[in-house]
Amino acid sequence: MLRKGLFFILAFVATLMFSMQAMAGGVIKIGVQAPITGKFASEGQSIDKAVRLIAKQYNKKGGILGKTIKVYTCDDEGQAQKAAVCARQLVDDGVIAVIGSYTSTCAEAAESIYYKAGVLQTSDGTSDTLVKHGYWTFFRNSSPNSAEAAFTAEFFIKKKHYKRIAAISDYSTFSTDLTNAVVKDIKKLGGNIVYKGKITSGAQNFTPILTKIKSFHPDVIYFGGYYTDGGLIKAQMEQLGIKADFVGGDSNDNPEFIKLAGKAAVGAYLVNVPLPNMLPYDTAKKFLKAYQEAYNESPASIWTLFNVDGLRAILYSIEQTKSTNTKKIAYYMHNKLKNFPGITGPVEWAANGERVGSAYMAYRIGSDLKYHIVYRH
Amino acid sequence: MEIFIQQLVNGLTIGSIYALVALGYTMVYGVLKLINFAHGDLVAFSAYVGLVIMMQLAGVISSSVVIIVLVFIFTAIIISAFGVLLERLAYKPLRKAPRLSAVVSALGASLIIENGIMLIWGPRPKIFPSNIVPNINWNIGGVYIGLMQLLVLVISFVLMFVLYFFVNQTKLGAAMRASAIDQDAARLMGINVDRIIMITFIIGSALGSVGGLFIGMYYRGIYFNMGWIYGLNAFVAAIIGGIGNIPGAMLGGMLLGIFNALISGYLSSSWALALTYVLLIVIMIFRPTGILGERVAEKV
Numbered sequence: 001m002l003r004k005g006l007f008f009i010l011a012f013v014a015t016l017m018f019s020m021q022a023m024a025g026g027v028i029k030i031g032v033q034a035p036i037t038g039k040f041a042s043e044g045q046s047i048d049k050a051v052r053l054i055a056k057q058y059n060k061k062g063g064i065l066g067k068t069i070k071v072y073t074c075d076d077e078g079q080a081q082k083a084a085v086c087a088r089q090l091v092d093d094g095v096i097a098v099i100g101s102y103t104s105t106c107a108e109a110a111e112s113i114y115y116k117a118g119v120l121q122t123s124d125g126t127s128d129t130l131v132k133h134g135y136w137t138f139f140r141n142s143s144p145n146s147a148e149a150a151f152t153a154e155f156f157i158k159k160k161h162y163k164r165i166a167a168i169s170d171y172s173t174f175s176t177d178l179t180n181a182v183v184k185d186i187k188k189l190g191g192n193i194v195y196k197g198k199i200t201s202g203a204q205n206f207t208p209i210l211t212k213i214k215s216f217h218p219d220v221i222y223f224g225g226y227y228t229d230g231g232l233i234k235a236q237m238e239q240l241g242i243k244a245d246f247v248g249g250d251s252n253d254n255p256e257f258i259k260l261a262g263k264a265a266v267g268a269y270l271v272n273v274p275l276p277n278m279l280p281y282d283t284a285k286k287f288l289k290a291y292q293e294a295y296n297e298s299p300a301s302i303w304t305l306f307n308v309d310g311l312r313a314i315l316y317s318i319e320q321t322k323s324t325n326t327k328k329i330a331y332y333m334h335n336k337l338k339n340f341p342g343i344t345g346p347v348e349w350a351a352n353g354e355r356v357g358s359a360y361m362a363y364r365i366g367s368d369l370k371y372h373i374v375y376r377h
Numbered sequence: 378m379e380i381f382i383q384q385l386v387n388g389l390t391i392g393s394i395y396a397l398v399a400l401g402y403t404m405v406y407g408v409l410k411l412i413n414f415a416h417g418d419l420v421a422f423s424a425y426v427g428l429v430i431m432m433q434l435a436g437v438i439s440s441s442v443v444i445i446v447l448v449f450i451f452t453a454i455i456i457s458a459f460g461v462l463l464e465r466l467a468y469k470p471l472r473k474a475p476r477l478s479a480v481v482s483a484l485g486a487s488l489i490i491e492n493g494i495m496l497i498w499g500p501r502p503k504i505f506p507s508n509i510v511p512n513i514n515w516n517i518g519g520v521y522i523g524l525m526q527l528l529v530l531v532i533s534f535v536l537m538f539v540l541y542f543f544v545n546q547t548k549l550g551a552a553m554r555a556s557a558i559d560q561d562a563a564r565l566m567g568i569n570v571d572r573i574i575m576i577t578f579i580i581g582s583a584l585g586s587v588g589g590l591f592i593g594m595y596y597r598g599i600y601f602n603m604g605w606i607y608g609l610n611a612f613v614a615a616i617i618g619g620i621g622n623i624p625g626a627m628l629g630g631m632l633l634g635i636f637n638a639l640i641s642g643y644l645s646s647s648w649a650l651a652l653t654y655v656l657l658i659v660i661m662i663f664r665p666t667g668i669l670g671e672r673v674a675e676k677v
Contacts, residue, residue, distance in 0.1 A: 171647075199646055202603070204596040207387035208641030208649075215380045228502050232598055235507075239514060240383070241521040260598050262507025 026067035028324060030055065030311070031095035031119075033086045033110060034102050036075035043102045046300035048073050050308045051099050053294050054315070064318055076101050080109040087113035095119060096324055097314045099307050104130060111138055118326050122310030124303045131352045136330050139349055141310030142303065143273065143358040146181060148250060151360035151377070152271050153185030156220065156247070159362070159375045166195040166218035166244070168209070168233070170225040175201075178249050179224030194218050201229050206236050214242050224249040231260025238264035245269060247362075258369050268365045269374070273302050273344075278361075278371065284343040302344070306359075309342040316340060345377070379519035384642040385635060390526045390595070392634020393533035397588035398611035399618070399626040400540065401581035407557040407621040408577045409472075411479050415463060415486035417608015419456060419582055422490055423589030424599040425498055427452040428505055441509050445594075452590055453583040460582025461575055487604070494601040505597045529591050536584060537627050544623055553577065557621065610637075613653060617660050619670025628669060 032051050035044035048071075055069040063069060072093045074086035083101060087110035090098055097120035101107045104125030114121045115135040123130065124142040131140055143151075156162050165186060169179035176198075183193055194216045199206055210233065213221060221237065221244050223230050230252035237246060238261075248257070250272040258265040276288060276299055287308065291299055299305060317332045318324060333349055340347040348356045363371035398420050405413045430451050434444045467486045471479045513524040544550035555563040556573045564570055592607065593599050610633060618629025636656060640649045660668065 197645065200650075202600060202606075203646070204592070204598065204603070205387070205391045207390075208384060208638040209646045211380060211383045211387060211638075212642045214383075228598060228600075232596060235597065238512075239521065239523045239526075241514065241516055256502070256504060259504040259507075260502075262597070263512060 026063070027070045028064055028067045028318070029070050029072060029093060029095040031090035031093065031098035031100075032071060032073040033076050033083065033090060033098050033100035033106070034073070035078035035106070036073065038077040038079070040078045040102055042300045043303055044075070044078070044100075046304040047100060047102060047307050049295055050291060050299060050304045051311055053291060054308060054311055056294075057290070058315065064315055065322060065324070069315075076106045076110075078103050078106060080105050083107075083109040084113060086110065091117040091119055096326055097122070097311075097329075099123075099311050101125070102303060102307075111135055114138070120314060120326050120330060122307065122314060124306040124310075131354045135353070136334075137326070138353040139310060139313075139333060140353055140355050141313075141347075142306040142344075143355065143360060145178070147358040148271060148360055149178060149181035149185045151358050151362075152182045152222070152247070152249070153189050153191065155269075155271065155362045155375050156186055156222075157189040157191050160220070160245070162220045162245075163192060164194045164216065164218045165191055165220050165222065166197075166213045166216060167193060167222040167224070168197055168199055168213075169223075170199055170201040170229060172201065172225070175225040175249075175251070179222070182222060182224060182249070199225070199229060199233075201225060203229075204232060206233050207240060210236055210240050210242060214240060218244045220245040220247060222247045222249075223252065226251045227254040227257040227260070231257045231265070234261040234268050235264040247271065253363075258365065265365050265369060266367050270363050270365070270371070271360060272363075273359045274361050274373075276302055276305055278373070279305070279344060280373070281341070281343060281345065283341055287343050302359075305343045309344050309347050312342065313337060313340050313347050380642070382520045384638045386520060386522055386526065387642075388635035388638030389631060390529050390634070391637065392631040393530055394588050394591050394595075394630075395607070395611045395614045395633050396537065396627045396630025397533055397584050397591070398607055399615040399630045400537070400623065401585040402612050402615040403618070403620055403623060403626040404577050404581045406615070407623075408553065408574055409468065409479075410476070411468060412483065412612070413468075413581075414480070414483040414608070415467070415490055416581065416585055417606075417611065418487045418490035418494070418604035419460060419463070420585045420589040420592070420607055420611075421599070421601065421604030422459070422494055423452050423456040423582075423586035424593040424603075425494055425503065425601075426455050427586070427590045427593055428503055428599065431506070431509065435506065435509070441511070444509060449587065449590060452586045456586035456589075457579040457582045460578040460585075464574065464578045487608075491602055491604060498601065500601060502598045502600050505593045505599070507597060510594055525595050529595055532587065533591075536587060540580070540584070541623060549573075549576065610653070613657050617657060617667055619664075619667025622667065622669045625667055625669035629667070632668075 032048050034047045052071050055071050058064055059068050072090060072095055074089050076083040076086045083106035100123055104127035107123035107125040108130055115137045120137050122139040122141050126142055126145050128144045128146050167179055167183050169175040183196060195213050199209055223233055230248045234246045247269040253270045253272040317329045317337060321328045321332045334351055338348050344359045350356055357377050361373050362375040364374045366372045401416045427448050431448045434447055438444050463486055467482045468479055471482055510525050515522050552568045553573050555568055556570050560570050614629035614633040615626045618625030637649045640652050
């Protein structure tokens with residue numbers, strides 16, 4: 001009996017030692033928490049594919065700190081409950097960093113679990129609250145919602161020097177919040193708002209409100225709603241002989257905008273994060289080519305590339321600190337990492353885990369009906 | 378001042394579209410005493426049918442005038458046939474049933490058409506090509522009016538006067554008026570009431586299809602569910618003018634369009650729809666039969 005017990009203890013100790021050796025022997029575990037199925041499946045799969053592609057590229061070059069990168073994926077289906085389960089599972093798997101999730105809701109549901117386990121997390125979630133918890137483990141790799149408003153205000157005042165600004169939204173929460181934030185930021189920069197109003201989305205006939213706006217003689221009309229209304233507003237501005245510029249928020253960025261506005265689309269400005277193929281950086285072109293070769297398709301959207309930048313920055317920081325201690329890596333990312341050449345532009349983080357600078361750009365629709373970048377950070 | 382005139386022009390344009398659609402409600406009500414709730418969706422359907430025909434023709438014919446004329450003719454024919462089909466399937470079997478059954482049937486037909494459009498063409502808006510009607514704008518003393526707006530106004534007015542003449546000056550029109558007053562008596566006078574009802578649906582649907590095409594060609598973006606809001610506005614217009622009364626529907630449509638434009642322009646577009654109903658209630662209180670509606674002796 002005693003002998004049997006001793007044997008078990010010996011066996012257990014042996015296994016323990018063996019497994020510890022395996023850990024030191026050379027694996028760095030990276031987690032992916034993304035919606036692989038469900039409504040956002042295409043986005044989630046794209047993120048997973050991109051992370052695996054980067055891991056493969058590193059491993060081909062001999063890994064990182066002499067260790068190979070191993071990727072663990074957990075499907076959170078875009079649901080908060082599933083996200084918490086995923087977070088625990090990935091922590092149990094022993095990952096040191098997690099990429100994801102795609103949605104703010106899922107990223108937020110998992111945040112505290114990663115924080116308690118000391119696991120780094122980088123997400124493209126745009127909700128402003130993500131960085132408000134004070135977790136040292138969280139790094140946002142995209143720009144928050146409020147960044148669009150700040151960028152738009154800067155574009156209006158510092159680039160275009162508009163003197164009389166009119167702003168319209170529809171009744172949706174998204175549009176109202178965005179437009180209010182834009183108006184607030186414009187006022188902060190000393191801009192002059194001459195009119196602020198709302199339209200009913202889908203009403204089609206916007207000539208009454210536009211005629212009213214015309215009487216305020218604005219030099220620009222900002223619209224923070226959707227392309228289905230934005231295209232018509234631009235067309236009806238033209239029809240009413242309104243000479244003011246048109247600037248649309250991110251939800252106007254849709255090919256249908258140009259179809260709805262017809263020739264009137266020429267000269268319209270849109271503010272949004274760029275499409276992957278519009279990124280001007282060399283790293284971006286290289287990555288897109290590699291992705292295309294590996295999977296014979298393009299990444300689902302810009303959000304994949306934001307996440308890739310988060311991953312690349314983490315891996316770079318591991319190399320620089322020569323450590324897998326997440327505290328050390330996070331310290332490096334917060335304080336030392338400056339102007340890291342990302343796919344979506346220079347990458348660096350503020351102390352709260354907010355990405356510094358924004359990827360937003362302003363485009364002008366030219367007479368060729370294509371986007372031309374007119375302003376970016 | 379030019380702002381006020383511009384708002385009048387804006388209001389008249391949308392108002393004449395409301396009027397065209399309202400005629401369909403009022404004519405059917407006049408003859409059958411039935412609110413054809415599917416009429417608005419038929420209008421939306423006509424915009425989609427018109428778009429398909431336009432895209433087909435645009436590949437074959439180069440003259441946009443010919444395309445537009447043909448689109449109007451073909452769409453009107455198809456939608457009229459559809460209107461007659463609707464009457465045969467949804468209303469005729471219920472003609473002897475209580476009034477409520479027919480109204481429920483109309484609501485059902487409305488849902489079927491709306492969702493049918495969504496199933497065929499999808500939930501995302503469809504867009505009319507922008508190069509069919511040349512984008513010409515005139516500036517008359519600070520008031521802007523476009524070619525398409527002018528077309529909407531002129532064609533609507535011409536159609537309304539033709540209809541008015543038809544109903545009041547022709548034999549068929551007289552038969553229609555007779556059927557509206559008393560179907561049994563009309564039958565005794567040798568009028569084929571079923572045929573009159575069919576003609577009513579043909580005319581109403583054809584006018585609605587013109588309205589639907591105007592919506593598509595003027596605003597360019599069309600939605601599968603837009604029939605509801607245009608139908609509602611046109612229905613209100615028909616009641617304001619006096620339901621069952623043809624000049625009343627025209628007047629109601631114009632008034633509603635101008636009223637909406639002035640409210641949106643001088644107050645807030647948020648109030649436009651709400652105040653429309655306030656207007657409706659006020660008119661109903663002082664003139665229960667609508668502005669041009671006649672007092673009808675109640676049958677006891």
